[in-house]
Amino acid sequence: MFGKGTKLYSILRFKCPRCHEGDFFQGHAYNFSKMGKVKEYCPKCNLKYSIEPSFYYGSYYVTYALGCALFIAIWVLKLLLFPDLSPWGLLMTILISVMVLSPLIYALSKIVWGNFFFKYDKNILQKKNVNSQNDTTTKG
Numbered sequence: 207m208f209g210k211g212t213k214l215y216s217i218l219r220f221k222c223p224r225c226h227e228g229d230f231f232q233g234h235a236y237n238f239s240k241m242g243k244v245k246e247y248c249p250k251c252n253l254k255y256s257i258e259p260s261f262y263y264g265s266y267y268v269t270y271a272l273g274c275a276l277f278i279a280i281w282v283l284k285l286l287l288f289p290d291l292s293p294w295g296l297l298m299t300i301l302i303s304v305m306v307l308s309p310l311i312y313a314l315s316k317i318v319w320g321n322f323f324f325k326y327d328k329n330i331l332q333k334k335n336v337n338s339q340n341d342t343t344t345k346g
């Protein structure tokens with residue numbers, strides 16, 4: 207289910223949606239100088255991550271969905287574990303969770319959005335290697 211070749215592998219490991227090898231982001235989700243910055247190209251298969259200008263604006267829909275899922279998860283946990291928690295306690299729990307998890311949600315939304323548009327190709331690195339070998343033989 208989480209193996210290479212599945213969308214979840216790319217999403218959870220922040221890897222290129224096409225080759226599942228190259229890194230998708232310039233830095234870690236909690237590295238504040240590079241937070242959520244997508245690389246221009248995959249370092250392994252050379253896939254251009256932004257296929258058009260402002261491509262990742264659409265990921266805000268995914269951010270909204272993930273935010274709602276977080277809210278529902280916290281609300282269900284509150285009902286199960288702390289049924290006597292006041293509405294203010296619930297609100298503070300949600301606000302703190304959103305603040306702490308927002309860099310992760312932001313990164314997740316971008317890679318989910320990328321996975322909507324790029325498909326895994328298990329042979330892409332072999333094709334690239336063959337092409338680069340052909341390039342060197344024709345040049346040299």
Ligand SMILES: [Zn+2]
Nearest residue numbers: 222225248251
């Ligand atoms: Zn790649």
